[in-house]
Amino acid sequence: MAIIIDENTNVLVQGITGNQGVFHTKQMLAYGTKIVAGVTPGKGGNVVEGVPVYNSVREACENHRIDASVLFIPAPFTKDAAFESLEAGVGVVVVVTEGVPVHDETAIVAYAKRKGAIVLGPNTFGIVSSGKCKMGIPPNQYFVEGNVGVVARSGTLTYEITGSLTANGLGQSTVVGMGGDRVVGLTFIDVLRMFEKDPQTEAVVLIGEIGGNAEETASEYIKEMTKPVVAFIAGKSAPPGKRMGHAGAIIERGKGTYKGKVEALTEAGAKVAALPFEVPAIVKEVLGK
């Protein structure tokens, strides 16, 4: 099982002929990802690491079944590329690109909603259904199959925690990067619901951050979950971020603090690790290992 992607997922790489595209195509193939096609407009007919390149997503779809697409596309063109996959009916779109304008992000997410598609990112490390399929940029070696679901916003901290899970014998079902930007496709609660339904997943690690209220909202759902949730919230000691005029204050109204998040999660029955390296021990504990 695992969620969102698995060993049967046919993957498209958009921007496959760029430096990042070539490098990560190689890495993903090495991980075992079924990359069936790539797209770079004007480069159709080429082959990258054995993968055929097309001029458009529709052309790729005329020649292959495409289940999911991962984008290595410069920020100014990311909206167009994401729209292209969504319009062609691709069900999972992983947007690695950093620095996408926020209005473009909003547009991508709105269109994905209309098309009933899942968007990870922008600014995500991607997603790994450990041992089956990797889409994105995480280093291959830390992702080993197992029963812990991981959901996070930022990349390196996730590698850090996933690496320590793996080092402690705790493999993962799926590790989901929702993306670090202000507007991204999924929220914690969306992913938690999927893990709750996934037979492979026995516990979930939620890696949150200060700001926003996604962790508080997720807590409402955690109360209903049958599977244990272990959380780490980064930013306990971080300085307050830049404020969006009065508007930011009015929207947040005091939500988004470290303390508020930890309280909400704890109250919902999640175990909150004070530091990243405490996570594996707590996961073992909740799994009774």
Add this chain to the structure above:
Amino acid sequence: MAIIIDENTNVLVQGITGNQGVFHTKQMLAYGTKIVAGVTPGKGGNVVEGVPVYNSVREACENHRIDASVLFIPAPFTKDAAFESLEAGVGVVVVVTEGVPVHDETAIVAYAKRKGAIVLGPNTFGIVSSGKCKMGIPPNQYFVEGNVGVVARSGTLTYEITGSLTANGLGQSTVVGMGGDRVVGLTFIDVLRMFEKDPQTEAVVLIGEIGGNAEETASEYIKEMTKPVVAFIAGKSAPPGKRMGHAGAIIERGKGTYKGKVEALTEAGAKVAALPFEVPAIVKEVLGK
């Protein structure tokens, strides 16, 4: 039963304080329509024919359950008014207005699709679930409850045929005006599906026109229907309409003729009346009366 609207439908009138709004509110109330609210921006707090007037659809929705809205709004403001009802979650929007720009019509229909709402019109006479609820402008006296469903594009010809049905003792379940414009919310096939499912409807009268290919498409569905369909296609002798450059010819590719439509309908098992006044006799025949 009946389709789309019935005696329990709570109706809103947008543009209720204008001449047309006032006149037809009176007529609809006289027919028995449950008009619970009206909207005219800036005229909130007034009362028209006993109906409270609000400043916005949301305000009306805060005070009443609104199931359907009928618009008596000048063409330049029709898109905004239709969007307003759709955004507020109103499920049936009847746009009587003539002369709405075609791009506005496209926008209204696209948004309605996204919101899962039914749009009748623009440029429709409206809809009558005979004996229960009338939304729009048809004269009250010709619409009497019965078992014939009627679906049409243009108004007066529908009154003509419905009037002759009534005069021949054939009442109607629902008479649906899809609207006479190039882009409207429903197609024949949508309405035929509803009539097929409606227990009250025993036969359907389809009033078509030359041009487009809605009747040909509907024929495909008529083949599957268990209920008899009687059709009249207007425009046998009409001159060719204005052509949209080569584009029009390319889209139509010879479809849309009187002959083609009659053949498609006949082949699908529908009975086609050569003239409007022949319809009632054929309906009686197919109903075995």
Add this chain to the structure above:
Amino acid sequence: MKMFEYMGKELFAQFGLPVPKGRMVTDPDEAAKVAAEIGGSVVIKSQVLIGKRGKAGGIKFADNPEGAKAAAEEILGMTIQGLPVNILLVEEKLKIDKELYMSITVDGAAKAPVLIASAYGGMDIEEQPEEYIIKRHIDPELGMQAFIARDVVRKMGFPLNTPHGKQIVKIIQVLYKIFIEKDAELVEINPLVFSDDKVIAADSKVTIDDDAMFRRKELPYVEERSATEKAAKDLGLSYVDLDGEDIAVMANGAGITMGTLDTIEHFGGTPANFLDCGGGTGREATGKALEILFGLNPKVVFVNIFGGITRCDDVAGAVADVYKARGGFPVPLVIRLVGTNQEAGRAILEEIGVEAYDFMEDGAKRAVDISKGQA
């Protein structure tokens, strides 16, 4: 509203679409002047709102200003399919390496704009086999994104990384922008030509949505209507001239008008024209509309009213007004009148000795009989 070719090209140029050098002129001397400005060979094109002007001799070439003047003299004053030529477009003669087709219109069945493109454009576009014609519907909420334009170019069979490919991608996006921002029903370029490494709109066909003209005041206005159509339009009605000569028809609504024509033809009559007075036309306007029909000298006028918003007393009043003003009808008038305020209407007609029919078929048959001298 159809725009003349030169207007469409001016619009294209405003939005940055490449068009040939040239200008609209209305007399031969101007034509010579523009040809001199352009230098080299030019084309002189009649500006009329119908197609096939080339076959009718409405397009000529010239190699110098004198030639341009002579060609302009020849074309000006020509009549193409009944339309006199008063305007010319004088343009550089393009080197044409290839002709494509490109248009955007509204597809009513799909309820969305549709882009139509072909690598095989020109006069024979309608005869091209389906597989050479690319049709791409545009989600109105998504609009014309760059990827759609690229995919259409790919489907047309052109490489994306050539100058031609890149220009077509741009042209598609700009054409859609014009289509939306100018409330067009149709924007068509046929042919869109390859001229060395340039891609140029060699013709233009732009139709603006009449219903959107209220917000398109910046556009030039083109009068396409005949005097009678215009008189009807001024009353808020629509008039259509038909091939027959016998029966003038007035009815209220497009559908019932078509049904009325069908019924007349069923009984062997030939409608000369029709006037659609749907949507609650008042007494005065209805009277004026009747005057329009009488003015066209039909053998009989058939008025077919099924009153909804339209009130029978208004229609009858109008009939009576015309009758009284003229001291009778110049040709026979047959009227079928039912619906809203029917009794009041009948009473008014009785005063002037006119009897109304209850059923369309009876009235239509009577009108046909009169038109054939059988009454």
Add this chain to the structure above:
Amino acid sequence: MKMFEYMGKELFAQFGLPVPKGRMVTDPDEAAKVAAEIGGSVVIKSQVLIGKRGKAGGIKFADNPEGAKAAAEEILGMTIQGLPVNILLVEEKLKIDKELYMSITVDGAAKAPVLIASAYGGMDIEEQPEEYIIKRHIDPELGMQAFIARDVVRKMGFPLNTPHGKQIVKIIQVLYKIFIEKDAELVEINPLVFSDDKVIAADSKVTIDDDAMFRRKELPYVEERSATEKAAKDLGLSYVDLDGEDIAVMANGAGITMGTLDTIEHFGGTPANFLDCGGGTGREATGKALEILFGLNPKVVFVNIFGGITRCDDVAGAVADVYKARGGFPVPLVIRLVGTNQEAGRAILEEIGVEAYDFMEDGAKRAVDISKGQA
């Protein structure tokens, strides 16, 4: 990018939003000149990119040009929350009958723009009870339709058919247009004032999305960064100054940086700053980034790398480059280095006698110990 008030108002004026008469000035004589042009009473406002300047004395009134000059002299050169005042805005003093609040920003949780409005604006807006604050999310595919603006005005409690009501409806639509077309993260008017029958933007707060600046070249550029922040930005990295003084932190990625700070504080250390070098920064840039940190004189530098795209050999190479160029480190450097090309990186570090930690917590503890003189 935050815009100065006067820039935001210039933007408002471009789009037709009503703003007070006035102009930006940078010296007292100009201030007097603008005051003379305006005539009557004026307000002299310090232009700084933070709030609460009024309470700090950064806003003064004057009744004539001399007074304006004096006020300008007083404000110019002031320091407000650490920021020197170099620019002033001299404006007509508005008659203020009522203060409203109006803004549009992106609500990340809702994944959509949100319009926030209140009939009770001004300095205390954040303290207003929830029921006085109207929040309306805007479907990005639908945009700001007129009906939404009208409904917000209705919710604010203003009649729609008054001059004030009509102006606010217009202002809401224009504000959204600016928000979208200028790639703003925030457009805020506080207060939006009733001045007789006019509605005027008495202040402006506009923040442009940094990520969209590549397509907003038409906007003025405002440098908000300190010299260090700018040096880091030029390397494509982000630097943040913190309250502590002891430990300079370099880590790769926002999340791991936060986790590192948390861990340092957990062991009782105080981070002075951090540099996020995520996303595959190369050897040269990493070296320059290290130089930036050493240049700030911390007690210790802690480098925490979990290599993904970032390659351990690049980071180690950069450390070695700096070591060799300087002939040693000016302050101790603690490094934790795991991930991509870990072995190659370790080998490079060994050459200069630096030992890397395997675990963040061990490295962090060591750095804290050094910073406290406990090593």
